Amino acid sequence: MPSLSLSDKIIAITGPTSGIGEVAARELAAMGAHLVLIARNAAKLDKTRQDILRLTPSARIDTFVADVSSQKQVREVAAAINARYPRLDVLLNNAGLVLGSKREVSEDGYELTFATNHLGPFLLTSLLFGLLEKSPAARIVNVSSAGHMGGSFRPENLQLVKGYNPWIAYCNSKLFNIFFTNELQRRIKAKGLNITANALHPGAVRTGFGSQSGDFFTRFVFGIFGLFFITAEEGAQTSIYLASSPEVEGVGGQYFAKKKATPTRNRFITDENERILWQMSEEMTKTRFL
Secondary structure, eight states: OOOOOOTOOOOEEOOOSSSHHHHHHHHHHHTTEEEEEEESSSHHHHHHHHHHHHHHHTOOEEEEEETTTHHHHHHHHHHHHHOOOOOEEEEEEEOOOOOSSSOBBBBTSSSSSHHHIIIHHHHHHHHHHHHHTTTTSSSEEOOOOOOGGGGGOOGGTTOSSSSSSHHHHHHHHHHHHHHHHHHHHHHHHHHHHHHEEEEOOSSSEESSSSTTTSHHHHHHHHHHHGSSSSHHHHTHHHHHHHHOOGGGGTTTSSSETEEEEOOOTTOOOOHHHHHHHHHHHHHHTTOOOO
């Protein structure tokens, strides 16, 4: 894969300052891609940029500071990107989090895991879709998880106002990543656009994921079981594959694990549920998408 040239590709990545997002950014830069990196921490974003440039001095890297849980910030960063680039070839929705035992909300009033892991990517994709349409063959890559198998879809309690649990919130958000991917690909196909959308499971990755949680038990679980997880370098390979490989040219609406299309396993994954969540997401982000 390192011999593959992406010198003609503009690739946007959210959450590139650690874990699989950082590895994906580093390896895609080495392939020659022009990177558009989006993260909430300016200092970490600058460090990531400098680290990549040390390895690939010729890398083209632009950085934008935005927290994807904030709809205002997503709109601002999307406006800046739309004004700057002629097109976008790949959007890698990688940013995500898992929180602790206390339910938190975003500045827009939505449960924070849901706002970060689902609504943010939904809104960002919608606002950058015009740039993706200008690419000869654009790709949207959504980082989900095998955690989707533990998720459920209950529209009346989407924000987990009742029965909040950090693991339920996380698993639900990863399920919603798959909902979003499937419905997005259906709408893309209906419009006859040369764009693909795929979701993926990176594997159980040994990174700092979970360390941002204020919950001791969550940090403890990630700390102990993290000893048996794969490395970020291994976990990033499916994201890199979907963003770059000629093998998946024109392939959309799939869920990948270890660079292979894999069946999803959750009874809530239905066309109807995916349409309902899409409509609810439009209402919550005050946008119309496809």
